[in-house]
Amino acid sequence: MKLTTVFILAALAVARVAGAQEAPREPAPIERWNELSDDERAKVRAAFERFKTLTPEQKQAVRERYAKFRSLSPERRAALVDSYRSFKRLPDEDQRRVRQQFERFRSYSPERRERLRELYRNLSRLTPEDRKLLLERLDKRPGMTDEQRQRVRDRIKDSPERRR
Amino acid sequence: MDASDGSKEQYMKPETDPLDALLAADVDEEPRPGFDTSFRARLEEQKARSAQRGFRLWLFGLGVGVATTAAIAIAFIAPNKTDEAQTALEIAYEMELYEDYDVVADLEVLELLAAADSPKTDEVPQ
Numbered sequence: 001m002k003l004t005t006v007f008i009l010a011a012l013a014v015a016r017v018a019g020a021q022e023a024p025r026e027p028a029p030i031e032r033w034n035e036l037s038d039d040e041r042a043k044v045r046a047a048f049e050r051f052k053t054l055t056p057e058q059k060q061a062v063r064e065r066y067a068k069f070r071s072l073s074p075e076r077r078a079a080l081v082d083s084y085r086s087f088k089r090l091p092d093e094d095q096r097r098v099r100q101q102f103e104r105f106r107s108y109s110p111e112r113r114e115r116l117r118e119l120y121r122n123l124s125r126l127t128p129e130d131r132k133l134l135l136e137r138l139d140k141r142p143g144m145t146d147e148q149r150q151r152v153r154d155r156i157k158d159s160p161e162r163r164r
Numbered sequence: 165m166d167a168s169d170g171s172k173e174q175y176m177k178p179e180t181d182p183l184d185a186l187l188a189a190d191v192d193e194e195p196r197p198g199f200d201t202s203f204r205a206r207l208e209e210q211k212a213r214s215a216q217r218g219f220r221l222w223l224f225g226l227g228v229g230v231a232t233t234a235a236i237a238i239a240f241i242a243p244n245k246t247d248e249a250q251t252a253l254e255i256a257y258e259m260e261l262y263e264d265y266d267v268v269a270d271l272e273v274l275e276l277l278a279a280a281d282s283p284k285t286d287e288v289p290q
Contacts, residue, residue: 043250051253064254083265084255101271102261113264116274120267123277138280148276155273 123156131156 036044054062069077087095105113126134134156138149201226253264 003245046239047250047253061257065259079254080262083262098269101266105268105271115278117267119277120270120275141280152273152276
């Protein structure tokens with residue numbers, strides 16, 4: 001019997017002994033496992049399968065990010081879940097594009113990243129006058145293609161929330 | 165941000181979030197097909213042995229680490245929580261991306277806007 005199996009068995013046995021001394025007792029792990037549907041069991045197996053392919057360093061990084069996730073406010077956690085679901089709804093090609101953009105964003109200096117975040121926040125607060133000024137400045141800016149200018153024009157007509 | 169639906173509120177209660185089970189257990193192998201039935205058989209076998217050999221004393225000797233793993237195992241395989249655990253794990257894998265998702269998804273336009281606002285021509289993305 002592998003050490004891992006012995007370890008889990010021991011853990012389950014301790015849980016059962018400890019649980020017997022307290023009322024009401026939580027169902028033993030094996031009972032909970034038996035209550036799972038085939039689909040739920042498959043998900044548990046898949047989660048184990050993916051996690052165990054990580055290097056020890058990657059596992060540690062995931063643990064730390066999870067701890068961070070747990071420490072966030074409920075609102076921030078809900079926002080992360082929203083972002084995750086928005087990303088997963090994208091077609092594969094768009095997911096690849098966003099990942100590439102993320103790698104670029106990550107390569108920027110902290111100051112430049114913060115400036116982009118501030119720009120994003122301002123984008124949702126643009127008044128009609130702000131838009132007009134911005135478009136004028138854009139038209140005068142050398143080094144931009146017509147396609148790039150049009151992309152910005154299209155975007156600032158939109159509110160950031162419309163994308164979700 | 166809409167956090168009003170029930171599924172999102174589940175994430176707001178740490179005690180309902182079983183992901184730490186998976187992360188802390190960090191087992192070498194996933195439950196195999198037939199895990200549940202063989203597990204019960206092995207558990208009964210272990211119980212019988214423990215009665216004969218003082219196995220429970222040894223188990224208690226494993227201490228806090230084992231008990232923690234047990235709690236983790238209980239949480240992780242709890243029914244109706246597998247979707248939450250999976251989503252939480254997915255977020256933990258790429259949390260930095262989701263932290264700045266809005267900015268990253270709009271990065272091309274934001275870079276152009278930043279360039280329009282900057283005197284440096286090299287800030288115009290190519």
